[in-house]
Amino acid sequence: MDSTLLEVKNVNKKFGGLVALDGVSIDVKSKGIVGLIGPNGAGKTTLFNVITGFTLPDSGTFSLNNKSYFPGSIHKVNRAGISRTFQNIRLFSKMSALENVMVGRHHITKSISTGVFGCLFKTKKFKKNEKEIREKSLQLLELVQIRDKADFPASNLSYGDQRRLEIARALATEPKLLALDExxxxxxxxEKEDLKRLLLKLNSMSISLLLIEHDVKLIMSLCKDLFVLDRGKIISRGSPESVQKDSGVIDAYLGK
Structure with missing residues (x-):
């Protein structure tokens, strides 16, 4: 039985008088594919933002790989082993596809240790690090099948390829858990079928996946475990088959 990779317990978050998350608990198994579904305004993106350090929770406990972490810093969450993509694509539009991935790769390499001196004078250590970053970034572009567009400005890529590029950039930090928002x-x-194949391939490489997705057919066929949020609370959890039959889910999300 696979061990638990991510464990989030009793998360609460209010925005003024609005309760966005009310005692939410979820977990993701090692090598798992977990979906988070629910109607608009259910709190899905807020939960994602809390887990990944973009929004501070009011309370709750968080652990990754049996190590506690506090989601109060985006870069610390990333270094802990969580990376994410966004519902609205956030690429550096004027930079090339390769440069976008290299930006993500710099976060976990030793390039920063070369300091200003290394950057200014292009020391051997700096050049070695940059070469390694470039090679790994090209490998990631190959993985998401846009290696031939490495030199294209991100803004010139098709919508589907921009999605792939954002995934490649997220993978550049070598996450244990990849969180994907729609x-x-x-x-x-x-493009959806190609995306499904890519995500299954990533999962076969021992990367756990947590995703929000409104395409019910896709998420039901992809995920092994589902959590359903409604009005800030988890109302159902289980396999796609069991969730589809849950009367509470039918009322809140799928419709009768």
Whole structure:
């Protein structure tokens, strides 16, 4: 039985008088694929933002790989082993696809240790680090099947390829858990099928996945475990088959 990778317990978050998260607890197994679904305004993105350090919780406990972490700093959460993509694509539009991935790679390499001196004078150590970053970034572009577009400005890529590029950049930090916020949004059926194959491939590489997705068909076919949020509370948890039959889920999300 796979061990628990991410464990989040009793998370609460209010925005003024609005209760966005009310005692939410979820977990993701090692090598797991977990989906988070629910109607608009249920609190899904807020929970994602809390887990990944973009929003401070009011309370709750968080652990990754049996080590506690506090999601009060984006870069510390990332260094702990969590990386994410966004519902609205956030690429550096004027930079090339390769440069976008290299930015993510710099976060975990020793390039920073070369300091200003290394950057200014292009020392051997700096050049070695940059070469390693470039090579790894190209490998990631190959993995998401846009290696041939490495030199294209991100803004010139198709929508589907921009989604792939954002995933490659997230992978550059070598996460244990990849969190994806509506990765199939705006994609056509072929792009969605390609995305599904890519995510399954990543999972086969021992990367756990946590995703929000409104495409019910996609998430039901992809995820092994689902959590359903409604009005800031988890109302159901289980396999896609059991969730589909849950009367509370039918009322709140899927519709009768």
């Amino acid at each position: 990765p199939a949004a705006g994609m056509n059926p072929k």
